[in-house]
Amino acid sequence: MKGIVFTEFLELVEDKFGLEMVDKIISSSTLESEGIYTAVGTYSFSEMLQLLEHLSKNTGISIDNLLLVYAEHFFSVIEKSYPDLLATYKDPIEMISSIENHIHVEVRKIYPDAELPTFEVIEKTNDTLTMIYKSSRAMHHFGLGLMNKTFEHFNSTATIDLEKIKEDGTEVRFVIHKN
Ligand code: HEM
Incomplete structure (x- = not known):
């Protein structure tokens, strides 16, 4: 890490x-x-x-709540450190659905030894997004906090449901509905 x-x-x-x-x-x-x-x-x-x-x-x-709050803070670090990367997006659903094939790809160029999760897009519409999070670190609430702040960044809000596919949190389904 x-x-x-x-x-x-x-x-x-x-x-x-x-x-x-x-x-x-x-x-x-x-x-x-x-x-x-x-x-x-x-x-x-x-x-x-x-x-x-x-x-x-x-x-x-709880650790989940600590990770959630920490991620909300970490988003401001991202905003400060990677403004150009954020500026490529105009919409939160577009941005979140691009973590796997763009954002974290860029992160890996900066930090080749970064330990990143995978986010597989299952279904995407203009206002909804279903993704599967996988990581041995089970930091799904860190993801949730970053997603909350991504919507805020675009002056938007969303309802985000999180459903554990594996009990230990290493595989989680995120269902996002833009309000
Ligand atoms: C981890 C960068 C956006 C989800 C990380 C790490 C960095 C990073 C540096 C730590 C890697 C390590 O410690 O080895 C960024 C940047 C972003 C961005 C620069 C935007 C420009 C997002 C977004 C999400 C996300 C929008 C929301 C779903 C995660 C998660 C982890 C993580 C869940 C924790 C590692 C794990 O679960 O295995 N990211 N990230 N990231 N990122 Fe991103």
Whole structure:
């Protein structure tokens, strides 16, 4: 997992819960990085999982909800860092249905070792989109948060239903209806 995902995460934790919480979740985890991350580095996903688990335990917020809120923050990082990539889209359904064959393709050019999910488009109309998310990291709520913010970015809203195909969340169906 890319360092930018860790650095932005810890900044958000500091913002919302304070530096003590950052220290607490780092010191209660077993981290090869010792909790020192640079934006361009690459770190084990198990480190993110431990940080999320400890934050969840200490705040009582579920990992899914933490990932949702974190993704909403991460979207603003994307807006700042990749404005040209976003500017190629005029519509949220167009953008979200292009993650697999355009957006994450570009991401992989920038970060060849990025660990990305797959999003298979099952059905697409002007106002609806059904996609299957697959990833061993089960970060579907990170996807949900990015989708929510994508609609907001285009001054739009949507109802997004998420249905687990596999119990462990490694395969999930997203059904999106633009309002
Ligand atoms: C992961 C970039 C749009 C879904 C990532 C990562 C980056 C990235 C850098 C982390 C990879 C790693 O740590 O190795 C971008 C950029 C985007 C974009 C630059 C837009 C310009 C989206 C959108 C979605 C999405 C709209 C919404 C469905 C995900 C998910 C992950 C991810 C779910 C977590 C990894 C996983 O589930 O396996 N993306 N992304 N991305 N992205 Fe995107």
